[in-house]
Amino acid sequence: MTEPSTSPPRVALLVTCLVDLVRPSVGFAAVKLLEEAGCVVEVPLQSCCGQPAYNSGERDKARQVAMTMLDAFEGYDHVVAPSGSCAGMVIKHYPDLFEGTPDAARAQDLADRTFELTRYLVEQCGVTDIASKLDSTITYHDSCSCLREAGTREQPRQLLGSVDGLTLTEARDREVCCGFGGTFAAKYPAISTAMATDKADRMEETGAQIAVAADMGCLLNIAGILKRRGSKMQVRHVAEILAGDAKTPAIGEGKT
Amino acid sequence: MTVHNLTSRNFREKSTSALEDAVLQGNLVKLKDNFLARRTKAKASLPEFDDLRDASVVIKKHTIAHLDLYLEAFEASVKASGGQVHWARDDTEARAIVLEICKAENAKTVTKGKTMVGEEIGINPFLEAHGMTPIETDLGEYIIQLADEPPSHIIAPAIHKNRQQVAELFNEHHPHLEPRDADDVDGMLADARTVLREEFLKADVGITGANFLIAETGQTVIVTNEGNGDLTQLLPRVHIALAGIEKVVPTLEDTMTIMRVLARSATGQEMSSYTTFSAGGRRKGDLDGPEAFHVVLLDNGRSKLLGTPTEDILRCIRCGCCLNACPVYGKIGGHAYGSTYSGPVGAILTPSLAGLSEAHHLPQASSLCGRCEEVCPMRIPIPKMLRHFREEEVASGMAPASARRGIALWAWFASRPGLYRTMTSLTTGVLSRFGRKRGRFSSLPMAGAWTSTRDLASPQGRSFQSQWAKRPKS
Numbered sequence: 122m123t124e125p126s127t128s129p130p131r132v133a134l135l136v137t138c139l140v141d142l143v144r145p146s147v148g149f150a151a152v153k154l155l156e157e158a159g160c161v162v163e164v165p166l167q168s169c170c171g172q173p174a175y176n177s178g179e180r181d182k183a184r185q186v187a188m189t190m191l192d193a194f195e196g197y198d199h200v201v202a203p204s205g206s207c208a209g210m211v212i213k214h215y216p217d218l219f220e221g222t223p224d225a226a227r228a229q230d231l232a233d234r235t236f237e238l239t240r241y242l243v244e245q246c247g248v249t250d251i252a253s254k255l256d257s258t259i260t261y262h263d264s265c266s267c268l269r270e271a272g273t274r275e276q277p278r279q280l281l282g283s284v285d286g287l288t289l290t291e292a293r294d295r296e297v298c299c300g301f302g303g304t305f306a307a308k309y310p311a312i313s314t315a316m317a318t319d320k321a322d323r324m325e326e327t328g329a330q331i332a333v334a335a336d337m338g339c340l341l342n343i344a345g346i347l348k349r350r351g352s353k354m355q356v357r358h359v360a361e362i363l364a365g366d367a368k369t370p371a372i373g374e375g376k377t
Numbered sequence: 378m379t380v381h382n383l384t385s386r387n388f389r390e391k392s393t394s395a396l397e398d399a400v401l402q403g404n405l406v407k408l409k410d411n412f413l414a415r416r417t418k419a420k421a422s423l424p425e426f427d428d429l430r431d432a433s434v435v436i437k438k439h440t441i442a443h444l445d446l447y448l449e450a451f452e453a454s455v456k457a458s459g460g461q462v463h464w465a466r467d468d469t470e471a472r473a474i475v476l477e478i479c480k481a482e483n484a485k486t487v488t489k490g491k492t493m494v495g496e497e498i499g500i501n502p503f504l505e506a507h508g509m510t511p512i513e514t515d516l517g518e519y520i521i522q523l524a525d526e527p528p529s530h531i532i533a534p535a536i537h538k539n540r541q542q543v544a545e546l547f548n549e550h551h552p553h554l555e556p557r558d559a560d561d562v563d564g565m566l567a568d569a570r571t572v573l574r575e576e577f578l579k580a581d582v583g584i585t586g587a588n589f590l591i592a593e594t595g596q597t598v599i600v601t602n603e604g605n606g607d608l609t610q611l612l613p614r615v616h617i618a619l620a621g622i623e624k625v626v627p628t629l630e631d632t633m634t635i636m637r638v639l640a641r642s643a644t645g646q647e648m649s650s651y652t653t654f655s656a657g658g659r660r661k662g663d664l665d666g667p668e669a670f671h672v673v674l675l676d677n678g679r680s681k682l683l684g685t686p687t688e689d690i691l692r693c694i695r696c697g698c699c700l701n702a703c704p705v706y707g708k709i710g711g712h713a714y715g716s717t718y719s720g721p722v723g724a725i726l727t728p729s730l731a732g733l734s735e736a737h738h739l740p741q742a743s744s745l746c747g748r749c750e751e752v753c754p755m756r757i758p759i760p761k762m763l764r765h766f767r768e769e770e771v772a773s774g775m776a777p778a779s780a781r782r783g784i785a786l787w788a789w790f791a792s793r794p795g796l797y798r799t800m801t802s803l804t805t806g807v808l809s810r811f812g813r814k815r816g817r818f819s820s821l822p823m824a825g826a827w828t829s830t831r832d833l834a835s836p837q838g839r840s841f842q843s844q845w846a847k848r849p850k851s
Contacts, residue, residue, distance in 0.1 A: 307827065314831065
């Protein structure tokens with residue numbers, strides 16, 4: 122896919138709602154990583170990928186919102202999201218959402234140009250070594266969408282493995298859902314909480330200092346449980362770890 | 378057309394009490410180690426596993442596209458080997474057919490092999506109401522029959538019970554036998570064998586399910602690990618096989634292909650202990666076997682799925698793998714679903730067969746994690762079908778108005794990115810002012826579903842997009 126081209130790829134950042142609203146530091150970390158990998162990064166005006174409507178059975182509304190994304194990301198070489206969920210929505214579900222509409226070809230084109238951040242860095246930019254340092258033990262949660270929609274599994278581990286001083290301790294059930302599931306967490310909070318509690322238990326029992334994932338949805342959910350029970354375990358997005366941002370307070374933690 | 382004893386409308390209450398049931402929570406942990414881990418191992422040791430899945434999908438897709446043809450071919454083959462085929466449009470017809478056969482035999486005791494279709498049509502209470510005694514002979518089914526409960530798992534009906542609970546049941550129902558300690562698993566097995574042996578010998582009719590109906594040969598096939606299904610269908614005078622119409626496959630060779638993924642997906646075995654083919658009744662010169670062989674083909678809503686977005690669920694071979702992989706099933710168990718079919722496949726089958734209004738919770742109560750589709754030997758796109766039902770709920774006006782209004786308002790803003798950026802910037806600015814110091818909220822208006830059990834991280838400050846727009850340009 123990487124054409125022997127002299128000009129660096131023009132990459133649009135798909136910020137994602139949760140990064141935009143809750144944790145802009147992830148967006149800045151993603152920009153830093155992409156720029157260091159040689160990309161020219163832009164952030165076109167955007168809103169949401171439409172997933173909340175798509176998963177709520179509101180196909181028309183989802184398409185209406187997704188249409189703004191087709192427009193926003195027109196013309197970029199690649200579109201990169203610090204999230205398997207939002208990237209997966211575009212990659213896997215846009216072709217379905219726009220099937221049989223006049224925009225089907227545009228949707229497929231956007232899907233073909235869209236990537237989850239860590240996969241993009243490894244597979245498109247050829248990044249193997251991250252020049253960053255963090256003396257810490259982390260454990261990594263695979264988001265469902267990274268695994269099953271965005272094709273991300275080993276890439277973040279590969280990148281994390283190159284961070285100086287970092288040790289990755291794998292958790293049991295690391296490929297099992299954390300129970301977030303977007304509106305699922307609000308519609309069936311008891312089941313969602315039970316799943317999230319299991320996930321937090323599995324991550325904590327590794328003894329790692331930081332729980333890491335590539336999706337803010339999972340991270341908010343896991344942090345929500347850990348912070349409620351007063352756990353000392355930090356929760357951070359993989360982009361922040363890779364970009365060497367250990368100063369920003371971890372998710373759900375205040376300024377100390 | 379219905380599914381027997383359907384209580385899926387009470388999903389919320391039932392799932393909540395399942396989560397609070399400490400014993401059940403302990404029992405559900407077995408699932409992971411017993412089934413899914415073994416399936417993973419079995420898959421890893423068979424390099425062509427995924428190719429076999431693809432081949433199986435092709436077989437089933439082809440069969441479903443020509444279902445009428447293969448069902449009629451099956452009927453002709455059964456007749457040719459001396460058996461009879463009965464067509465049941467729904468559960469009522471199926472029960473009536475079984476009753477008629479049993480009555481003609483003047484049956485008193487009816488032994489049963491494991492059959493989910495039997496559960497679907499509620500055959501046990503029906504036979505009891507007509508003065509007969511149905512006896513479940515699959516050990517798991519026997520346990521839940523004693524407990525008067527429905528199965529909680531497609532292949533492991535008593536997975537929700539531990540050995541302590543089983544010992545209590547046995548001691549209560551086997552007063553003529555020695556009391557058993559919970560650790561005495563062999564003793565309990567011996568007791569079940571003792572009790573069931575008598576029933577096998579006095580049974581007038583034996584009812585089994587069928588994993589496959591082979592059009593080419595007219596055989597029904599059962600796949601078991603105890604052999605009790607064999608005794609059920611061999612010893613009585615009459616054998617009735619109950620099967621959904623989707624169980625038909627064209628040839629014996631097709632059966633062999635699918636069988637290679639069935640046991641591996643279900644229990645992680647290469648093959649189950651017993652695989653038994655039934656063709657017709659006892660022929661001249663046969664040493665054993667039933668005198669008469671009946672197959673009851675149940676539609677009960679299946680044929681109306683043809684040509685619809687949920688048609689692919691007819692490929693299901695009932696291996697139970699999606700239940701084992703499902704994190705929701707793993708937390709609430711099978712009974713919470715309130716249907717014969719639980720877990721991911723149940724969340725599709727139940728509304729498909731009984732109507733969405735009877736089971737609207739089931740397609741909603743999923744995080745859409747996709748693990749079911751990942752492990753399904755038949756590659757059934759379950760998450761896609763769950764979304765289909767969500768769309769149907771909206772289209773039919775069943776979706777809660779408040780949720781719809783929320784989505785509509787959000788979509789209105791989100792389709793106007795400029796306005797959206799302004800609004801989100803303002804909102805995050807305000808929220809972060811309150812939450813930034815501590816970094817999180819323990820409660821927040823309108824977010825109770827989240828904050829009653831989880832903290833909610835506070836926005837760091839203004840939104841990324843507004844910060845980006847104002848960043849110093851280099």
